[in-house]
Amino acid sequence: MAKKAGAERDAAAESCAQKKARIEYEAKAAASKITVNLDHKLLECSACCSPLAPPLFQCTNGHIACSECRTNAEYSCSFCAEPANTRCDIMERVLGGMTAPCSFREFGCSATIPFTKKLTQEESCLHAPCHCPIPYCRLYANRGQCLREHIETKHCLVPYGDATAGSLSPVRVCDSEPARLVFLDARAVFLLVVERSGPSGRAVSVVQLVSEPVKEEEEKDFKYKIQVHTRAGVLSLSGETQSVGRLMRPYQAAASLFVSDDVWSPQDSPVYLEFK
Numbered sequence: 001m002a003k004k005a006g007a008e009r010d011a012a013a014e015s016c017a018q019k020k021a022r023i024e025y026e027a028k029a030a031a032s033k034i035t036v037n038l039d040h041k042l043l044e045c046s047a048c049c050s051p052l053a054p055p056l057f058q059c060t061n062g063h064i065a066c067s068e069c070r071t072n073a074e075y076s077c078s079f080c081a082e083p084a085n086t087r088c089d090i091m092e093r094v095l096g097g098m099t100a101p102c103s104f105r106e107f108g109c110s111a112t113i114p115f116t117k118k119l120t121q122e123e124s125c126l127h128a129p130c131h132c133p134i135p136y137c138r139l140y141a142n143r144g145q146c147l148r149e150h151i152e153t154k155h156c157l158v159p160y161g162d163a164t165a166g167s168l169s170p171v172r173v174c175d176s177e178p179a180r181l182v183f184l185d186a187r188a189v190f191l192l193v194v195e196r197s198g199p200s201g202r203a204v205s206v207v208q209l210v211s212e213p214v215k216e217e218e219e220k221d222f223k224y225k226i227q228v229h230t231r232a233g234v235l236s237l238s239g240e241t242q243s244v245g246r247l248m249r250p251y252q253a254a255a256s257l258f259v260s261d262d263v264w265s266p267q268d269s270p271v272y273l274e275f276k
Helices: 001-030 067-072 089-096 115-124 145-152
Strands: 056-058 064-066 099-101 112-114 160-163 167-171 179-184 188-196 202-208 225-229 233-240 242-245 257-260 271-275
Touching: 064 067, 067 115, 089 115, 099 115, 099 257, 112 115, 145 202, 160 167, 160 271, 167 179, 202 225, 225 257, 233 257
Parallel strands: 160 179, 202 242
Antiparallel strands: 056 064, 099 112, 167 271, 179 188, 188 202, 202 257, 225 233, 225 271
């Protein structure tokens, strides 16, 4: 028993010593760090202006480029066309020791992350602001909210309609309506977006709203057809729906149907939608 108690005391003493040594090491490391203010442009690739991340290369004129731009430029600097075959070790070491606050601090993120992982972290940050495809809607803070939830809570006055699979279903869109929710039976929810496209027309597109993470029943891809019956005839567009849970960048439809103001007459000519 005495030997066991002695061994436990020795282990506890060793653990305390290790903890003390770790605290002292961290304190010395913190004391050796300095804080500097830099123009963020100094930490961007000379070619694509994205945040720098190893491996880095520089040309004979000192322009620093990321590996992707250096490859795209066929081993030449895309800024001045000089050879860019030199590995920029010093900048890689500087970046490797840098940390930065998440760009979405104003939306509630308090994370401080290694600079070289900034883009990766911000692409998956739960506080990242999302874009809404409804025209004139501002960014909204995500905080785990999917696009469908945002539309149903913040755009609760957006009209909705129903569609039947395999047949053209009329969706009457008033001239002032920027969007319309469309429910396909009980299987999927779509958003019909009507957005100004230049001074003389509008673009009509459709996007499928899904949850995050995507539920099993939402994994099905749908083919769609948009028809607009105008005074000048029938305009039509076919494609495959774009499934969206969050939009990290401004909404850009994979394809849209342009309808000029000269022939747009939503009161007399409804938009038709077909899903398969």
